[in-house]
Amino acid sequence: MNPSVHNQFRRLDRALLALLDERVALAREHDLDPSSVEPSIDDLLRRHAGASDASSVRAFFEVVARAKSREEERT
C-alpha cells in the first residue's frame, strides 16, 4: 500500500478510537450507562449517504453501543 494511504488509514483509525473514547467518557461524566444512550441506528441510516453499506453501519454502531469504560470492564 502507498505509505501515504496507509498513514491516512492509521489516522482515521486513531480518530475513530478517540471518538469512541470520548463517547464512553461523556456517558461516565453524566453517570450514564453507555448502553443506555444507544445510537439511533435507524435514524443514522436514514440520514446516511456515505460509502458504508447499511449492515456495516448497523454492526458498527451496535458495537459502539456496547462499549464501556476500563473501570466498568474491571467490575
Place this chain on the structure above:
Amino acid sequence: MILRFFKDATEERVQAVRERCERRGRTVIRSDERARAILAIIGKHDAAFERELAADPSVEAIVDTGSNERVLVHRAFRDERSVVEIGDVKVGGHEVVVIAGPCSVEGRETVLENAKQCARAGAHILRGGAFKPRTSPYAFQGFGVEGLRQLKDAGDAVGMPVVSEIMDAADIPAFVACGIDCFQIGARNMQNFSLLKAVAAVQRPVLLKRGLAATVDEWLSAAEYLLHGGARDVILCERGIRTFERATRNTLDLTVLPLLQEWTHLPILVDPAHAAGIARLVRPLSRASMAAGADGVAVEVHSRPSEARSDGPQALLPSELAELVADVRVLAAVTDRRLHATTARRKELHSNGASNR
C-alpha cells in the same frame, strides 16, 4: 536569555550560577517549573558571558530569547505548557474549555437565565461585561459594580467561575470584593501598562485579549508585563485584528495559534464572535480554532440577540451554543485532547436541559 538546567542539577549548582549572573549585574527570575531549574537572565547581551554559562556542567541549554522583552512568556521558561485554573476549571494542557455568556450583564434575572442556558449547553466559564468599552459615549456602558455582583451571583447559582473585563485600576477592589474569578484585559487596553501592572499585582488569573492592531510581539510583551508584575496565570485570547477587509468586523488571525504554541507556554483561547461580528460565522470559526490548536473558545450568548444591549448581531442562541460545544467535543477528541468535564452542579443543569432555547 533562558538557562535550562539538567534535571539532576543540584540546587547548589543552580544557586552558584544564579549568583554569578547577579554579580555580573543581571536580573535573574526563576521559573516555578518543578521538573528542572530554569532561570530567566535579564540584562545586557554578552556573548562571552553566555559561552561561560554554557560551559557550566549543570546547564543543559541556553535559549537566546532575542531580547529582554519576552522572557517569562517564552516557551522555554516552562517544560510543559501552562495550565491556568479559573475556579475549578483548568485552561490549557490536555483539556479544552468553552467560555460563554452575555456581552453585557443586563440585569439580575437575565444574566441568571443566560447562565443557566450556558451551563445547560455545556459551557464551563461564564463571561459577562459590567464595564463596557464602547466606541460611542452614548452606547450602553454597563451596570458597573452592580453588574459584577449579578454576574458572580449567576455564576455561583450554576457552578461556573466568572470572567469580566476590567478597564480601570480603580475598579480592582470591586472586582476582588465581588469575587470575579478571572480579570479580562480587553483589546483596547492591551497596552494600558499601568492597568496591566495593577492587575498583575492582584495575582488572579488574567485573560489578555489581543489588541485590535497589535502584533504578536506587542501582545506577548503585554503578557510579559503581567507575569513580571506578579501574575502567575495568564491566558491569551485572539479576537481578530483590524485589516483592510470590511466584510467582517475584524479578521480572525488563526495563524497565531500554532505560532504561539512554539513561542509561549501560555494557553491560548479564541474569541470568534468579536472577530467576525456575525453570529452565523461563530460556529465555523470555532471549529477552525479548535483544529488549529486553540485551548478553547469564548463566545457571546443571548436568548434574544435582537434585544441585546451590546453586540447582539454576533451573539449565539443557547441552542447554537449547545451545537458549538458538541463541535468542540468532537474536534478536541480527534486532536488528542478532550473537552473539560462538567462539575456536579453544571451536570445537574445539563441533564435537566431538555428545553434549551
